[in-house]
Amino acid sequence: MTTTLTLLDGGMGRELQRRGAPFRQPEWSALALMEAPEQVIAAHQAFIDAGAQVITTNNYAVVPFHIGEARFAERGRELVSLAGRLAKKAAQGSNTRIAGSLPPLFGSYRADLYQAERVEELARPIIAALAAHVDLWLAETQSLIAEIRAVHALLPKDGKPYWVSFTLQDSLHDGIPRLRSGETVEAAAQAAIALGADAMLFNCCQPEVIEAALAVAAGEARRQQVTLQLGAYANAFPPQPEDATANDGLDELRADLDPPAYLAWARRWQQAGASLIGGCCGIGPEHIAILAQQLTADA
Numbered sequence: 001m002t003t004t005l006t007l008l009d010g011g012m013g014r015e016l017q018r019r020g021a022p023f024r025q026p027e028w029s030a031l032a033l034m035e036a037p038e039q040v041i042a043a044h045q046a047f048i049d050a051g052a053q054v055i056t057t058n059n060y061a062v063v064p065f066h067i068g069e070a071r072f073a074e075r076g077r078e079l080v081s082l083a084g085r086l087a088k089k090a091a092q093g094s095n096t097r098i099a100g101s102l103p104p105l106f107g108s109y110r111a112d113l114y115q116a117e118r119v120e121e122l123a124r125p126i127i128a129a130l131a132a133h134v135d136l137w138l139a140e141t142q143s144l145i146a147e148i149r150a151v152h153a154l155l156p157k158d159g160k161p162y163w164v165s166f167t168l169q170d171s172l173h174d175g176i177p178r179l180r181s182g183e184t185v186e187a188a189a190q191a192a193i194a195l196g197a198d199a200m201l202f203n204c205c206q207p208e209v210i211e212a213a214l215a216v217a218a219g220e221a222r223r224q225q226v227t228l229q230l231g232a233y234a235n236a237f238p239p240q241p242e243d244a245t246a247n248d249g250l251d252e253l254r255a256d257l258d259p260p261a262y263l264a265w266a267r268r269w270q271q272a273g274a275s276l277i278g279g280c281c282g283i284g285p286e287h288i289a290i291l292a293q294q295l296t297a298d299a
Contacts (some may be wrong), residue, residue, distance in 0.1 A: 002251060003250075004275055005055050005270065005275055005277060005295050005296060006054060006231075006275060006276050006277075007051050007052050007053045007054070007277060007288060007291055007292055007295075008052060008053075008054050008055075008056070008099075008231070008233055008277060008278025008279070008288075009044070009047035009052040009054065009055045009056060009115065009278055009279070009286070009288065010047055010052075010233075010280070010283040010284050010285065010287055010288050011235065011236075011276060011279055011280050011281040011282055011283050012019065012029050012040075012043055012044075012056070012058050012060070013028050013029040013060075013061070014253075014282050014283075014284065015043045015046065015047075015284055015285065016032045016039055016040070016043050016279055018284065019042060019043060020039075020041035021035075021036045021040075021043075022034075022035040022036055023101075025293075026065075026066050026067075027061060027066055028060070028061040028066050029058055029060060029061045029119050029134070030058075030060075030061035030062050030066055030067050030079065031059070031240045033058060033062070033082055033083055033086075034058070034075075034079065037082060038101035039087055040083070040086045041086050041089055041090045043058075044058070044086065044087055044090035044091070045119065045150060046285040047288055048058065048090060048091065048094060048096050049285070050285040050286070050288040050289040050292060051288055051289060051291070051292025051293075052096065052098050052278065052288055052292075053095070053096060053097065054091065054096065054097045054098070054136075054276075054278070055087055055091060055096055055097075055099070055100065056098075056099040056100075056101050056138060056140070056160040057083040057084050057086075057087045057098060057100050057101045057130060057133070057134065058082040058083045058087065058101075058104045059079065059083035059084075059101050059103070059126065059129075059130070060087065060101050060140070060141075061103070062076055062079045062080050062083065062126070063103055063104075063106075063110070063122065063126075064078075064122070065104075065105075065106060065108075065113075067079075071270050076125055076126070076129075077125040077126075077128065077129045078129075079130035080126050080130060081129040081130075081133075081201050083101075083130075083135030084098070084100065084134060085133060086134070087128055087133065087134075088133050089278060094255075094289075096149070097135040097136065097164065098133060098134045098135050098136075099134060099135070099136050099137070099138040100127075100130035100131075100133070100134030100136070100138060101127065101130075101138055101140060102123070102127070102137060102138060102139040102140065102151050103126075103140060103141065104141050104142060104143060104147065105118070105122045105151075106118075106124060107244050108141050108143075108167070109141075109143055109167060109180050109204075110130055110180075110259055111143040111179070111180055111181035111182075112144065114143075114144060114146060116146065116150065118210060118248050119147070119150040119151065120150075120155070122145055122156060123150070123151050123154050124154060124269040127151075127154055127155060127156070131156055132162070133157070135160060135161075136160050136161040136162070136163060136198075137155055137160055137161070137162050137163065138163045138164075138165060139151050139152070139161075139162070139163070139165065140165040140201075140203055140204075141165065141166075141167045141203055141204045141280075142164060142165065142166050142167065142179075143167055143179055143180040143181050144179060144180075144181035144183060144231055145179070145181070145183055145187060145188055145191045148164045148191065148192065148195065148197075149191065149195065151209075152195050153199075160195050161197060161198035161199065162195070162196070162198055163197065163199040163200075163201060163229075163276075164188075164192050164195075164197050164199070164200055164201070165200070165201035165202065165203045165231070166179050166185070166188055166200075166201075166202055166203075166213075167180055167202070167203060167204045167205050168180065168185070168202055168205040168206075168209045168210070168213055169182075169205075169209070170174040170205055170206045170209060171206075171209065172209060172212060173238065176264045177209060177212045177213040177271055183213075184216075184219060185212075185213045185216040186216050186220055186222070187195060187232060188200070188217075189216065189217040189220035189221065189228075190220060190224075192217075192228070193221065193224055193226055193228060193281050194222065194230075197228070198228075198229060199228065199229035199230065199231055199276055200217050200228055200229070200230060200231070201230065201231035201232060201233065201276055202214070202231070202232050202233075202234075203232070203233040203234065203235070203280045204233075204234075204235045204280045204281060205234060205235065206234065206235075206237075206239060207232075207234040207257070207262070207265040210232045210234055210269060211267075211268050211269060212274050214230050214232065214269060214272040214273055214274055215272055215273075216251060217246065218272065218273045226260055229275050229276055230272075230273050230274045230276070231275065231276025231277060231278075231281045232266075232272050232276070232277055233277065233278040233279050233283070234236060234257075234262075234265065234270040234276050234279065234280060235279075235280040235281040235282055235283065235284070236254050236257045236262075236279075236280075236282030236283055237252075237253065237254065237281060237282065238251045248273075253282040254282075257282070257283075257284065257285045259290040262279065262283060262287045262290070262291075263290050263291060263294055263295070265294060266291055266295060267294075267295065271293060277291060277295070278291075
C-alpha cells in the first residue's frame with residue numbers, strides 16, 4: 001500500500017565531514033558543535049533545501065561513549081542545548097519540524113554495554129537541554145528494548161510525539177528480523193505499542209533488512225488494532241561485524257547506494273507501510289532530494 005510520506009533528513013556526521021567541518025573519531029558529529037557550529041546550521045539547511053520535513057538535532061554523539069565522561073559532565077548539557085538552538089535556527093521560517101535526538105547512551109550497536117543504573121544520570125541532562133527546542137522526541141539507533149523504556153519514563157509530560165527507531169542486525173540469520181541485542185522486532189513492536197509510541201522506525205542498518213522488519217511491525221500493529229506510524233532511514237555502510245562499535249574508525253561507504261539505488265529501497269519501504277523515510281550515515285542531501293522529487297510524485 002502507499003502511504004502519505006514525511007521526509008526525514010540524512011546522516012549529519014558524513015555531511016559535516018563532506019563539507020569540511022572538523023571531524024574525527026571518537027567525537028564524530030559532536031566536534032562541529034564545539035568548533036564549527038555554523039557548519040551544523042549549513043548541513044541542516046542542506047537537508048531542508050533538499051526536501052526534509054523533519055530534521056534531527058545534532059547531539060547524537062554528545063554522550064560519554066563519544067566525547068568522554070569528563071567532557072560530558074562538564075559540557076554535555078551546554079552542547080546539547082546548542083544542538084537544539086542550531087536546528088531551530090536552520091528551520092526558522094519553514095514548516096520543518098525538529099526531532100530531539102535521544103541517542104544510545106552507552107554506544108551505538110552495543111547492547112552489551114547498557115547500564116540501567118546510569119540511564120537517568122545521562123539522559124536527564126540531554127532531555128532538559130532539548131526540551132525547549134524540539135517538536136518531537138526520537139530515541140534513535142536503539143539496540144535493545146530496555147533503553148527505550150527507561151528513556152521514555154524520563155520524558156516530560158509535554159504531549160510531544162515519541163518516536164522509537166531501532167538498529168537491526170545486518171542479516172536475517174534465521175529469517176527473523178532482530179535488533180542488535182538479538183531481541184526480535186516483534187517484541188520491540190510490542191514494547192513500542194505498550195509505551196504509546198507514535199512511530200516505530202528502523203535506522204543505521206542495511207537497507208536489505210528493513211523491509212522484513214517493517215512487515216513485522218505493521219503486523220503487530222494490525223493485531224493489536226492500534227495506529228503506529230512506521231519509518232526507515234538506512235545507512236550506507238557495508239555490513240558490520242557483530243562486535244562493531246560506531247567510534248572505532250571511519251567506515252567506507254557502499255558504492256551501490258547512490259541516490260537512484262536508495263530511491264528503489266525507499267519505494268519498497270513505502271509499499272511496506274513506511275510513512276517516515278530519510279537516511280542515516282552516508283545518505284546525503286542528494287539522496288533526500290531524489291526522494292522528495294520521486295516519492296511525492298508517486299503518491
